[in-house]
Amino acid sequence: MSDNFKAIVINQEGENFSREIKEINKAFLGEGDVLVKIDFSDLNFKDALILNNGGKLVREFPRIPGIDFSGKVVESNSDKFNKDDDVILTGCRVGEVYHGGYSQYAKVKKEFLVKTPKGISNKEAMILGTAGFTSMLCAFAIKAREEILLGDKVNDVLVTGATGGVGSIAVMVLSKLGYNVTAVTGKVDQADTLKKLGASSIIDRKEFEGEPKLLGKSIWDGVVDTVGGNILAHAISQTKHSGIVAACGNAGGIKLNTNIMPFILRGVKLWGIDSIAVGMKRREFVWSQVNNLIDFNILNETVKVVSMNELLELFPKMLKGQLSGRIVVDVNK
Ligand SMILES: NC(=O)c1ccc[n+]([C@@H]2O[C@H](COP(=O)([O-])OP(=O)(O)OC[C@H]3O[C@@H](n4cnc5c(N)ncnc54)[C@H](OP(=O)(O)O)[C@@H]3O)[C@@H](O)[C@H]2O)c1
Structure with a gap:
């Protein structure tokens, strides 16, 4: 590998928080079993929080942010990974506690890596990233209703924050599972895109913003909620008997004002989803389902590829809810 390479480095000295693209060398990466030459990273809501001010998630500085990456193995101390293997990393607190993916190289623990499944490219792996991985975990939680109820079919499902990374991929995955998907969005002008992804109807987010009823009309067998707050409370009040609400996000707030009824x-059932503490068997299973559940020809239309420089300009828009679809970061651009 070349001695020096580029990475985004965030730092905190007293009150001063900084983020810049720096030339660093391998020694900066510290300990790890596998050295990876990174092809792509991505932008998730958590990345935007970390790039903004560390998001109270980064405790030690300086740190290379970026919670996900895909690339090729350069050196490995593990029998599982060989030179030139394509690999994916999502979550695992990389980019927070460990150096992350906004870099041309990363050195990480072998337990954090998954081999890129056949049939998907390293770019496609980051079109999904943590957002796609989480949306699949949510979709499988909803599908579990069929097993829990011994065959009762899931029909109508709701996705909130539908134009976001998790939301847009959840719309596609749930429709591929054969469900009738309704998308809640603040961007009703994106109805056509949401329909291409698989939504059959769209609800304006405003309808979910007021005080929810104790019990609303029962409509949904399952819900993927990426927003939290009153939107989640509304979704819960409209969930049918034995429905599953997979709650993974707080883009709209961390409070939940609901009731027991x-x-x-x-x-x-309110089912919390965490994409970090997921065992290797389950991780590999989720990635193995990508070929069945994702149509990259369609998803590609929601993707923007940016350089690390462009990322630093763009990320604040995510915190204001102004982005839609997925942002892929080409660290070599
Ligand atoms: N639990 C986990 O392991 C896990 C993993 C990944 C992500 N997450 C969480 O899931 C959420 C979504 O992540 P993401 O990467 O998909 O983010 P994202 O791409 O920014 O999507 C969030 C979407 O939520 C909606 N939204 C944004 N601000 C809002 C507000 N103030 N009120 C109501 N709706 C708002 C917007 O969709 P519309 O305009 O279409 O309404 C936005 O596109 C985040 O809270 C993230 O931290 C959790």
């Missing part, structure tokens, strides 16, 4: 009168 949907849970005791309708047996609604």
Whole structure:
């Protein structure tokens, strides 16, 4: 490998927070079992929080941010990974506690890596990234209703924050599972894109912003919520008997003002989703399902590829809810 390479480095000295693209060398990366030459990273909501001010997630500085990456193995101390293997890393607190993916190289623990499944490219792996991985975890949580209820079919599902990374991929995955998907969005002008992804109807987010009823009309067998707050409370109040609400996000706030009635009168299940502490068997299973559940020809239309420089200009828009679809970062651009 070349001695010096480029990475985004964030730093905190007293009150001063900085983020810049620096020339660094391998020694900066510290310890790890596998050295990876990174092809692509991506932008998730958590990345935007970290790039903004560390997001109270980064405790030690300087740090290379970027919670995901894909690339090729350069050196390996693990029997599982050989030179030139394509690999994916999502989450695992890389970019927070460990150096992350906004870099041309990364050195990480072998337990964090998954081999890129056959049939998908390293770019496609980052079109998904943590957002896609999480949306699949949410979709499988909803599908579990069919197993829990011994065959009762899931029909109608709701996705909130639908134009976001997790939301847009959840729309596609749920429709590929054969469900009738309704998308809640603040960007109703993007209805056509959401329909191409697989949504059959669109609800304006405004309808979900007021005070929810104790029990609303029962409509949804399953919900993927990426927003939290009143939007999640509305979704819970409209969930059918024994429905599953997969709650993974807080793009709209961390509070949840709900009541006990949907849970005791309708047996609604609120299922928290965490994409970090996921065992290797489950990780590999989720990635193995990508070929069945994702149509990259369609998803590609929602993707923008940016350089690390462009990323530093763009990320604040994510915190203001002004982005849609997925941002892929080409670290070699
Ligand atoms: N639990 C986990 O492991 C996990 C993993 C990944 C992500 N997450 C969380 O999931 C959420 C979504 O992540 P993402 O990467 O998909 O982010 P994203 O691309 O920014 O999407 C968030 C979407 O939420 C909606 N939104 C944004 N601000 C809002 C507000 N103030 N009120 C209501 N809706 C708002 C917008 O969609 P519309 O305009 O279409 O409404 C936006 O596109 C984040 O909270 C993230 O931290 C959690």
